[in-house]
Amino acid sequence: MSEALVAIENLNVTYRGSGPPAHILNSVDLSIGRGQAVGLVGESGSGKSTVAFALVGLLANNAEVSASRAAFDGHENIFATKTAETLRGTDVAMIFQDPMTALNPMFTIGTQLVDIQRRRRPGESRKSLWARAEAVLADVGVPDAPKRMHRYPHEFSGGMRQRVVIAMALLVEPKLLIADEPTTALDATIEAQVVEVLKRLRQKTASSMLVVSHSMGLIAELCDNVVVMYAGTVVESGPVEEVLHRPRHPYTRALLACEIDPYAAFDPSQDLATIAGTVPDPARRPAGCVFAPRCSSRHERCNGTPPRRQAGSRHAFSCWQEATR
Numbered sequence: 001m002s003e004a005l006v007a008i009e010n011l012n013v014t015y016r017g018s019g020p021p022a023h024i025l026n027s028v029d030l031s032i033g034r035g036q037a038v039g040l041v042g043e044s045g046s047g048k049s050t051v052a053f054a055l056v057g058l059l060a061n062n063a064e065v066s067a068s069r070a071a072f073d074g075h076e077n078i079f080a081t082k083t084a085e086t087l088r089g090t091d092v093a094m095i096f097q098d099p100m101t102a103l104n105p106m107f108t109i110g111t112q113l114v115d116i117q118r119r120r121r122p123g124e125s126r127k128s129l130w131a132r133a134e135a136v137l138a139d140v141g142v143p144d145a146p147k148r149m150h151r152y153p154h155e156f157s158g159g160m161r162q163r164v165v166i167a168m169a170l171l172v173e174p175k176l177l178i179a180d181e182p183t184t185a186l187d188a189t190i191e192a193q194v195v196e197v198l199k200r201l202r203q204k205t206a207s208s209m210l211v212v213s214h215s216m217g218l219i220a221e222l223c224d225n226v227v228v229m230y231a232g233t234v235v236e237s238g239p240v241e242e243v244l245h246r247p248r249h250p251y252t253r254a255l256l257a258c259e260i261d262p263y264a265a266f267d268p269s270q271d272l273a274t275i276a277g278t279v280p281d282p283a284r285r286p287a288g289c290v291f292a293p294r295c296s297s298r299h300e301r302c303n304g305t306p307p308r309r310q311a312g313s314r315h316a317f318s319c320w321q322e323a324t325r
């Protein structure tokens, strides 16, 4: 088997400031195979974006990053050597929750879709870059692409802007495409359309993908594997099918119980379940199992660090409970 595109082991991120150090990520492992799509799921504040931002070298200056292994496509130590920064925009492209973070309000979409290709295709004529941009824009479902190329970001709706950003990411022809909550800012109908675009893209490109979302439903639609994060740690990981149908960690089960079926008719009589309690403050994480204070199956032994258990050849979870179901 060829080496994974991304191999991160024991990733730790700590923010140092005036207060106590905030350990945001604790021993996170992440492996993304070539052409594979991996989802990172967990509640808000669990550290998903921190993993994504670390991969593109976009963490704040006061972040201290360490890992036992940090490899990307044959480059080792991508954090220590600042390789992560140089990969951004060529080998790695990122789609954010808010498309405006990726778009410049001062330039037309066409100009931005042309400029994004320059690093990848130096020397190619503007005319040819423009033609490719127009084709990709039409491909992600922007109607009237030739005309829209001459328009500014503010002339697009939120859903159309996110399509433009997806086109931009595709034009980079990255080895890894990171999408951080790509549909969270969109309303449900538009979200379903953007998911379709991402799904189609998944089938068409050879790029690997890292999809960050608080929604297991979105991950299930787009990914092969899923990594479940809670309070800066990985609590469960494995093939999407297995984790979805046979979740082993109480946190994964709770997350799934909270999930609404995005395609089911909305039933206002049904309350959305929530997980009692909140994600702990990173500066005040409980010792032992970080989920224990909110876990309905907690036990005294949960005061100690839970063991990592295999539930299948590629399915693992960290819990004291060995439950089979």
Ligand SMILES: Nc1ncnc2c1ncn2[C@@H]1O[C@H](COP(=O)(O)OP(=O)(O)O)[C@@H](O)[C@H]1O
Pocket: 015, 022, 024, 042, 043, 044, 045, 046, 047, 048, 049, 050, 051, 060, 282
């Ligand atoms: N620059 C920073 N300094 C200190 N803490 C930060 C900084 N950036 C993010 N955090 C903290 O890191 C934690 C994880 O955040 P994040 O990775 O954005 O989570 P998620 O994407 O899962 O919602 C949060 O508690 C957040 O407050």
Ligand SMILES: [Mg+2]
Pocket: 048, 049, 050, 180, 181
């Ligand atoms: Mg986030």
